[in-house]
Amino acid sequence: MKFFKITLLLFLFPMLVSSVSHKFYVSMTNLEYVPEKQTIQIISKIFIEDLEQVLQKRYSPLVVLNPKKETEADINYLKKYVSQKLKISINNKPVELIYIGKEYDIDMVNMYFEIENISELTSIEIKNKILFDMFPEQQNIIHIISPDTNRKMILDKDHPDGLLNFN
Amino acid sequence: MKLFKISSLIVLFLATGFSYSQEEDQKEERVPGHYNNNPFKQLYEEFSTPNQYRSASGAPGPAYYQQQADYVMDIELDDKNKKLTGYETITYTNNSPDVLDYIWVQLDQNMRAKDSKTPLIESSGTAPADMAGNFVNQYMGEGFDGGFNIESVKDDHGNDLDYIINRTMMRIELPKSMNNGDKFVFSIRWWYNINNHVNGRGRSGYEEFEDGNRAYVIAQFFPRMAVYSDVEGWQNSQFWGRDEFALVFGDYEVNITVPADHILDGTGVLQNRKEVFSKEMMTRYENAKKSYDEPVIIVTQGEADEASTSFDANKKTWKFKAKNVRDYAFASSRRFIWDMMAVKVGERDVMAVSMYPKEGNPLWEDWSTKLVASTLKSYSRMTFDYPYPKAISVHAKNQGMEYPMICWNYGRPDKDGSYSERTKYGMFGVIIHEVGHNYFPMIINSDERQWTWMDEGINTFVQYIAEQDFGEKYPEAIAPNKKYPSRRGPAKNIVSYMSGDQSSIAPIMTKGLNTYNFGANGYSKPGTGLNILRETVMGRELFDYSFKTYAQRWMFKHPSPEDFFRTMEDASAMDLDWFWRGWFYTTNVVDIGVGEVKKYYVTSKMTKEVKEMMTARGMKESDLPPLVYLVEEGSDDFEESMRTSTLDDVSTLQEYIMDNLSPEEIAKLKKPTFFYEVTFEKPGRLPMPIIAEYTYSDGTTERVTYPVQIWKTSDQSVGKVIASEKEITKIVVDPDEETADVDTSNNTWPKRKKLGKFDSFKEKKVKG
Numbered sequence: 001m002k003f004f005k006i007t008l009l010l011f012l013f014p015m016l017v018s019s020v021s022h023k024f025y026v027s028m029t030n031l032e033y034v035p036e037k038q039t040i041q042i043i044s045k046i047f048i049e050d051l052e053q054v055l056q057k058r059y060s061p062l063v064v065l066n067p068k069k070e071t072e073a074d075i076n077y078l079k080k081y082v083s084q085k086l087k088i089s090i091n092n093k094p095v096e097l098i099y100i101g102k103e104y105d106i107d108m109v110n111m112y113f114e115i116e117n118i119s120e121l122t123s124i125e126i127k128n129k130i131l132f133d134m135f136p137e138q139q140n141i142i143h144i145i146s147p148d149t150n151r152k153m154i155l156d157k158d159h160p161d162g163l164l165n166f167n
Numbered sequence: 168m169k170l171f172k173i174s175s176l177i178v179l180f181l182a183t184g185f186s187y188s189q190e191e192d193q194k195e196e197r198v199p200g201h202y203n204n205n206p207f208k209q210l211y212e213e214f215s216t217p218n219q220y221r222s223a224s225g226a227p228g229p230a231y232y233q234q235q236a237d238y239v240m241d242i243e244l245d246d247k248n249k250k251l252t253g254y255e256t257i258t259y260t261n262n263s264p265d266v267l268d269y270i271w272v273q274l275d276q277n278m279r280a281k282d283s284k285t286p287l288i289e290s291s292g293t294a295p296a297d298m299a300g301n302f303v304n305q306y307m308g309e310g311f312d313g314g315f316n317i318e319s320v321k322d323d324h325g326n327d328l329d330y331i332i333n334r335t336m337m338r339i340e341l342p343k344s345m346n347n348g349d350k351f352v353f354s355i356r357w358w359y360n361i362n363n364h365v366n367g368r369g370r371s372g373y374e375e376f377e378d379g380n381r382a383y384v385i386a387q388f389f390p391r392m393a394v395y396s397d398v399e400g401w402q403n404s405q406f407w408g409r410d411e412f413a414l415v416f417g418d419y420e421v422n423i424t425v426p427a428d429h430i431l432d433g434t435g436v437l438q439n440r441k442e443v444f445s446k447e448m449m450t451r452y453e454n455a456k457k458s459y460d461e462p463v464i465i466v467t468q469g470e471a472d473e474a475s476t477s478f479d480a481n482k483k484t485w486k487f488k489a490k491n492v493r494d495y496a497f498a499s500s501r502r503f504i505w506d507m508m509a510v511k512v513g514e515r516d517v518m519a520v521s522m523y524p525k526e527g528n529p530l531w532e533d534w535s536t537k538l539v540a541s542t543l544k545s546y547s548r549m550t551f552d553y554p555y556p557k558a559i560s561v562h563a564k565n566q567g568m569e570y571p572m573i574c575w576n577y578g579r580p581d582k583d584g585s586y587s588e589r590t591k592y593g594m595f596g597v598i599i600h601e602v603g604h605n606y607f608p609m610i611i612n613s614d615e616r617q618w619t620w621m622d623e624g625i626n627t628f629v630q631y632i633a634e635q636d637f638g639e640k641y642p643e644a645i646a647p648n649k650k651y652p653s654r655r656g657p658a659k660n661i662v663s664y665m666s667g668d669q670s671s672i673a674p675i676m677t678k679g680l681n682t683y684n685f686g687a688n689g690y691s692k693p694g695t696g697l698n699i700l701r702e703t704v705m706g707r708e709l710f711d712y713s714f715k716t717y718a719q720r721w722m723f724k725h726p727s728p729e730d731f732f733r734t735m736e737d738a739s740a741m742d743l744d745w746f747w748r749g750w751f752y753t754t755n756v757v758d759i760g761v762g763e764v765k766k767y768y769v770t771s772k773m774t775k776e777v778k779e780m781m782t783a784r785g786m787k788e789s790d791l792p793p794l795v796y797l798v799e800e801g802s803d804d805f806e807e808s809m810r811t812s813t814l815d816d817v818s819t820l821q822e823y824i825m826d827n828l829s830p831e832e833i834a835k836l837k838k839p840t841f842f843y844e845v846t847f848e849k850p851g852r853l854p855m856p857i858i859a860e861y862t863y864s865d866g867t868t869e870r871v872t873y874p875v876q877i878w879k880t881s882d883q884s885v886g887k888v889i890a891s892e893k894e895i896t897k898i899v900v901d902p903d904e905e906t907a908d909v910d911t912s913n914n915t916w917p918k919r920k921k922l923g924k925f926d927s928f929k930e931k932k933v934k935g
Contacts, residue, residue, distance in 0.1 A: 025684070026663055026664065026667065026684075026687075028663050032925065041925035041926075042925075043924065043925055043928075048589055049589070066587040066589075067587070068585060068587065069581070069585070069587070100928070100929055100932060101928065101929075101932045103928065104588070104589075106588050106589055106592050106652055106654070107589045107592070107593070107654065110928075112925060112928055112929065112932075114925075114929075137671075137683070137684070139667055139668060139671065141663060141666070141667065145912070150910070150912040152666065152910075154667060154668040156668070156671075
């Protein structure tokens with residue numbers, strides 16, 4: 001019988017949300033350009049439960065995201081996954097995202113990244129495919145802030161890229 | 168006063184003249200007419216017309232009716248074969264003025280039948296690679312059959328009745344048409360295979376544990392009468408698995424037979440406690456009825472463990488009676504731990520009850536029953552005293568689902584008994600939410616199949632209040648937080664949803680099946696909207712009175728959306744059509760900001776601008792009465808000396824004051840020296856009151872709320888002149904983020920640099 005149950009799981013999962021399911025498949029990523037520091041500061045806010053599920057499915061069913069329980073390996077999976085799925089190009093060149101750290105806020109995790117040595121900003125291209133491999137409804141909202149810009153982009157499975165030119 | 172009238176007349180004339188000359192240059196184009204698109208337009212077109220059944224006040228009308236369905240049921244749970252069998256007799260009463268030739272009965276379990284169409288409407292995509300096992304399951308499996316097997320449908324003389332089944336709905340032909348007041352008695356014999364609710368996801372079913380035992384949470388398990396009403400006729404919209412239920416009130420007599428070693432609780436009052444309880448359990452139960460602060464354990468973990476080691480072939484029947492409920496559900500297992508305590512609601516004692524397998528501990532024995540009790544108190548305060556004798560919270564993995572007097576809730580610690588904040592608050596939130604559903608929709612019985620928000624949204628709103636109450640009552644439960652960290656309720660938490668992609672947002676007034684982001688649409692947005700109404704638009708006093716009026720008017724009845732909207736206005740004298748229209752009927756967003764801020768100085772010297780206008784019209788200064796002029800800082804007429812001058816230096820003003828006012832009146836006059844023209848902009852289509860906080864040079868602040876009607880004719884921007892004795896250094900719109908403003912970057916003047924959340928995190932990190 002086991003596989004019938006799983007069949008049902010696959011079919012019915014999206015339909016049978018429980019009565020209080022939080023389910024609202026959205027992440028928020030803020031990118032702020034700070035010219036004085038020549039950096040771009042990034043904060044990504046993602047539901048822990050969803051991230052945990054995707055990491056368990058991709059890497060190991062034992063992954064836990066929980067400050068009291070998680071191991072170095074779990075955090076590495078998390079960093080690996082996010083760095084694969086979140087790609088940024090500045091002024092048409094791919095850049096490195098320096099991982100600063102993360103903090104849990106009950107059911108959300110805030111991840112902090114920084115991009116250094118940005119003396120001038122002409123364009124930002126961002127590809128954020130986080131959780132698209134798990135939840136077809138997932139939307140990743142990108143908020144780009146600079147001294148004279150304030151723009152929002154919504155990325156989804158069909159449109160995982162956004163480009164903003166500053167000229 | 169005459170002088171002022173003339174002057175304002177002239178100023179008006181000048182202003183109009185000016186705008187005319189501007190238009191002369193433009194080519195005239197005929198602009199087409201339009202319907203009334205004002206956001207404050209009344210909802211006559213959207214609302215149904217009030218009638219004898221439902222009054223324009225939002226109350227039930229003089230001819231309001233509702234049907235009744237009373238049930239007598241014998242149920243047997245076959246734990247070994249995971250099978251549920253039932254024989255039920257329904258007495259259906261037609262209180263409608265209509266003649267009925269057939270009736271509809273709901274067969275929700277058919278959603279799990281082999282031929283269910285539910286999987287067929289789910290869109291699916293192929294994955295580039297799949298695990299072999301998944302592939303077999305998905306494309307090569309046969310499927311589980313969890314649909315109803317209807318063995319007989321008979322009238323009260325034992326004659327077979329004609330019926331047809333259209334998936335989850337069964338139409339029974341009546342041997343004789345039912346007139347108003349008629350009763351029809353019929354019975355149905357049925358059985359079905361119980362599904363595993365953990366693997367298959369579902370609101371009813373069993374969870375299987377490693378020791379081979381199961382915990383059953385059984386709901387929508389019997390053929391149930393559909394609702395017939397003045398609004399829908401028969402509500403026989405199919406059950407696809409998500410949109411919940413529309414159900415009729417009635418009295419239930421239910422006998423449930425389960426293995427003798429099971430512990431069971433369900434909707435209603437247990438009739439044969441002495442037969443099914445041990446002596447020890449009876450003593451503990453008597454103690455629980457007198458314990459108002461701490462739950463008393465009725466079945467201990469040790470007892471549950473012991474029962475779990477064997478499988479009793481004997482049976483036991485638990486007998487319940489429930490008055491005036493719209494549904495029935497129960498939970499049964501030999502693994503259940505059981506605790507209870509009493510809670511005073513008004514003059515009555517109600518039992519707060521929890522049932523959980525040991526996997527729920529330590530969280531469940533610590534908090535479940537206290538959460539139930541606290542929730543009943545909060546909801547009773549906001550609506551009416553809880554009318555049922557008990558409320559049970561059952562722990563079921565992954566579940567959050569509600570039935571009268573009983574609900575299933577998630578929140579399971581790790582195997583070692585530890586748990587994260589997420590698990591804890593998940594459990595707290597779900598218990599408060601599901602117990603709260605006893606009010607919406609179990610008693611204020613809205614149609615869930617049609618309107619998700621009427622139970623989920625309204626319930627989410629009261630849940631927020633109940634969470635805050637719980638945090639205040641049990642600070643140790645939420646430490647180190649000072650305030651319960653509610654996810655849904657605070658306005659700013661809905662912003663990320665409302666500012667999302669418009670193509671995947673549906674108005675709240677959409678049938679649940681057709682909405683995207685079900686949770687945000689049906690729960691958070693309406694719940695948050697009501698919180699904004701309460702805190703920001705109406706104020707607690709007016710809101711709470713109106714909300715209570717709605718709850719009491721529709722207690723044990725079937726409200727429609729208009730009944731809610733109308734009552735909230737009827738009881739408060741607030742026209743809220745703009746809010747219902749904007750928040751419920753559209754996907755519009757709130758975005759209000761501060762635009763230009765101009766600073767002015769007062770002088771008695773005629774400005775160049777006015778002089779030019781006078782000349783163009785052949786008028787001289789002496790034609791005018793004495794006027795006071797406002798000069799914008801930095802304009803041609805502006806002189807540095809104006810910065811230090813006061814109103815005493817404005818001769819026209821001084822003359823007027825000295826000639827017209829008594830010394831006492833003069834002493835009372837305010838002496839503003841700073842004049843500002845502030846433009847508030849509204850890029851968002853949804854109107855909201857403008858909450859403006861002015862900060863002055865001495866550091867003091869003042870908050871002014873301009874009622875939403877400030878947008879009555881102008882939908883884009885409005886100007887406000889502020890006269891102040893102190894210089895304004897800062898203006899912030901919606902300083903507490905209470906209006907769900909989707910873009911706060913325009914909320915501050917002068918433009919403010921964003922707070923460095925990133926920098927403070929990084930600093931903390933570096934310091935370690």
